Amino acid sequence: MATTAPPKTKQSSGLAEFVRLNANRATIVAFFHVVVPFVGTVVAVALLWQNPIGWVEVALLLGLFFPTFLGVTVGFHRYLVHRSFRTNRVVEAVLIVLGSMAAEGLPIFWAAGHRRHHALSDTEGDPHRPADGLLHAQFGWLVKMDSHPDYDKYARDLLRDPYIVRLNRLYPLWLALSLLLPFAVAGWTGLLWGGFVRIFLVHHIGWGVNSIGHVFGNQPFKTNDNSRNLWFLGVLAMGDGWHNNHHAFPHSAFHGLRWWQIDLSGYLIRLLEATGLAWDVRRVTPAALKARNPSGAKVNNRDYLAGGTTTTASRAIE
Ligand SMILES: [Zn+2]
Numbered sequence: 001m002a003t004t005a006p007p008k009t010k011q012s013s014g015l016a017e018f019v020r021l022n023a024n025r026a027t028i029v030a031f032f033h034v035v036v037p038f039v040g041t042v043v044a045v046a047l048l049w050q051n052p053i054g055w056v057e058v059a060l061l062l063g064l065f066f067p068t069f070l071g072v073t074v075g076f077h078r079y080l081v082h083r084s085f086r087t088n089r090v091v092e093a094v095l096i097v098l099g100s101m102a103a104e105g106l107p108i109f110w111a112a113g114h115r116r117h118h119a120l121s122d123t124e125g126d127p128h129r130p131a132d133g134l135l136h137a138q139f140g141w142l143v144k145m146d147s148h149p150d151y152d153k154y155a156r157d158l159l160r161d162p163y164i165v166r167l168n169r170l171y172p173l174w175l176a177l178s179l180l181l182p183f184a185v186a187g188w189t190g191l192l193w194g195g196f197v198r199i200f201l202v203h204h205i206g207w208g209v210n211s212i213g214h215v216f217g218n219q220p221f222k223t224n225d226n227s228r229n230l231w232f233l234g235v236l237a238m239g240d241g242w243h244n245n246h247h248a249f250p251h252s253a254f255h256g257l258r259w260w261q262i263d264l265s266g267y268l269i270r271l272l273e274a275t276g277l278a279w280d281v282r283r284v285t286p287a288a289l290k291a292r293n294p295s296g297a298k299v300n301n302r303d304y305l306a307g308g309t310t311t312t313a314s315r316a317i318e
Pocket residue numbers: 117121209210214227243247
């Protein structure tokens with residue numbers, strides 16, 4: 001039976017319109033991902049006046065900061081998105097679980113969004129281009145419906161892998177683990193420092209690559225975008241802050257291309273490779289580097305280049 005839709009009525013307020021447009025599960029979940037660690041960090045800092053932080057809280061903060069951040073940069077970014085090395089299913093699961101514990105969204109959502117970023121960098125359709133505002137690029141894009149990735153286009157290979165899909169589905173469990181673990185060790189202060197403050201730091205240092213990493217810094221390589229190398233983001237964001245290097249050679253397992261470009265994620269991949277836990281590690285060849293670097297700046301970390309000192313087979317990037 002045919003039904004007639006009720007006549008459209010004008011929304012009574014801007015807020016009602018906002019709720020109508022944004023009231024979907026993904027947006028609400030994203031909102032909590034952004035806001036809860038921020039509020040938790042404010043509470044933790046405010047409580048410092050009464051209860052100075054103890055060594056257990058510091059240990060939880062650092063002990064979870066590095067593994068979960070590396071889970072994002074090595075697991076989500078260099079492995080899932082760019083396939084810059086291969087590994088076994090156990091290491092794959094560990095990396096994806098650790099990355100999920102950073103609370104930046106489902107692994108496949110993260111991967112699809114980032115592939116879209118590379119495909120459309122700094123143009124319309126880039127989920128987080130700074131031209132739409134630095135705060136938008138930092139975290140605002142996460143709670144905007146129109147910024148969600150096109151899964152069919154950007155994550156088809158991941159969605160066809162039942163193992164990755166299963167790890168992806170269990171995301172709420174990894175998220176719970178991320179908060180329950182520090183709570184189990186040190187109670188509420190453990191939850192605040194090892195949970196919320198740690199997640200807040202991983203979030204905003206990592207997301208800084210999307211915002212200021214496309215605005216400030218230098219561009220040794222010519223790329224079709226505004227990506228920059230920003231030294232302190234390179235150090236703090238586990239190597240991902242050498243972002244112009246990365247846009248020039250997206251599939252390289254190493255974002256630091258000179259000896260002084262500290263790249264903790266690259267060091268971890270090298271360690272995995274040396275112990276036989278990673279293989280087919282993708283490296284930039286000297287010829288490709290020279291071709292993309294017309295200024296002729298010297299690059300002298302041969303470990304990062306094809307034909308370096310490692311004996312494991314590697315896939316060269318031409
Ligand atoms: Zn970028």
